[in-house]
Amino acid sequence: MTTTNARKPRRWRRWVLEIALILGVVLLVRAWLARDLAQGPAPEFQALLLDGSPVTLTEFADRPMLLHFWATWCPICRLEEGEIMRLSNSHPVLTVAMQSGSAAEVDAHLSERERELAVVNDPDGALAQRYGVRAVPSTFIIDRDGQIVFRKQGYAPPLELRFRLWLARWL
Numbered sequence: 497m498t499t500t501n502a503r504k505p506r507r508w509r510r511w512v513l514e515i516a517l518i519l520g521v522v523l524l525v526r527a528w529l530a531r532d533l534a535q536g537p538a539p540e541f542q543a544l545l546l547d548g549s550p551v552t553l554t555e556f557a558d559r560p561m562l563l564h565f566w567a568t569w570c571p572i573c574r575l576e577e578g579e580i581m582r583l584s585n586s587h588p589v590l591t592v593a594m595q596s597g598s599a600a601e602v603d604a605h606l607s608e609r610e611r612e613l614a615v616v617n618d619p620d621g622a623l624a625q626r627y628g629v630r631a632v633p634s635t636f637i638i639d640r641d642g643q644i645v646f647r648k649q650g651y652a653p654p655l656e657l658r659f660r661l662w663l664a665r666w667l
Contacts, residue, residue: 532628533647538563538638539626543616546603551590551616553642560645560664561588562657563636565618565629568596568605572651573633579654581611587661592616594624594632639664 542552553563564580566573583589591613593602599617606613618624627636629649637646637660645667646660 532630533634533649534627534636535644535647538636538642538644540642541623541626543618543623546599546606546615546617551614553590553638556588556590556638557640557642559588560637560639560661561590562661563627563638564589564591565594565624565627565632565634566591567594567632568602570632574609576633576651576654577609577611577613579657581613583654583657583661584613587658590614590616592618592623594618594629595621637661637664639667 538553540553542550545551553561562580562583566577566580580589580591593615595618596602596605597619602615602617606615616623621629624630624634627634631649633651634649635647635652635657636644637657639645645664
């Protein structure tokens with residue numbers, strides 16, 4: 497019986513070590529993927545939303561906001577667009593359709609999928625390039641001072657985005 501009891505603590509230590517190793521690898525991969533994304537002060541821009549109204553980042557200066565780069569042809573973007581839309585009901589969200597065709601094509605995509613989002617069309621990827629975005633989805637959280645406080649390339653879990661936006665209010 498002492499042999500069995502001695503193995504249990506070792507098994508737990510091994511599980512903790514394996515989980516820590518996996519978590520470390522995941523965090524390193526995330527950091528590597530985000531290495532080219534903009535950081536520090538968010539690059540300011542002036543653009544037009546799909547409905548033709550002008551938009552700038554300074555319009556969102558009163559509280560943290562989410563800037564989300566996506567594309568109509570991206571399956572991961574389609575997976576998270578519903579949550580991005582729900583998030584826009586309680587937080588400032590601006591999305592950028594990167595290399596997704598004309599404004600009419602992007603608008604048709606949103607209508608087909610029954611999505612209502614504030615969207616800037618970036619057909620040639622010029623705005624994405626200013627933010628260092630090479631792949632979609634890419635997400636930035638910008639605080640009220642215009643500083644990028646979170647950046648991520650790839651799928652962003654909804655709870656993580658909500659937590660980061662909440663955290664950005666208190667930083």
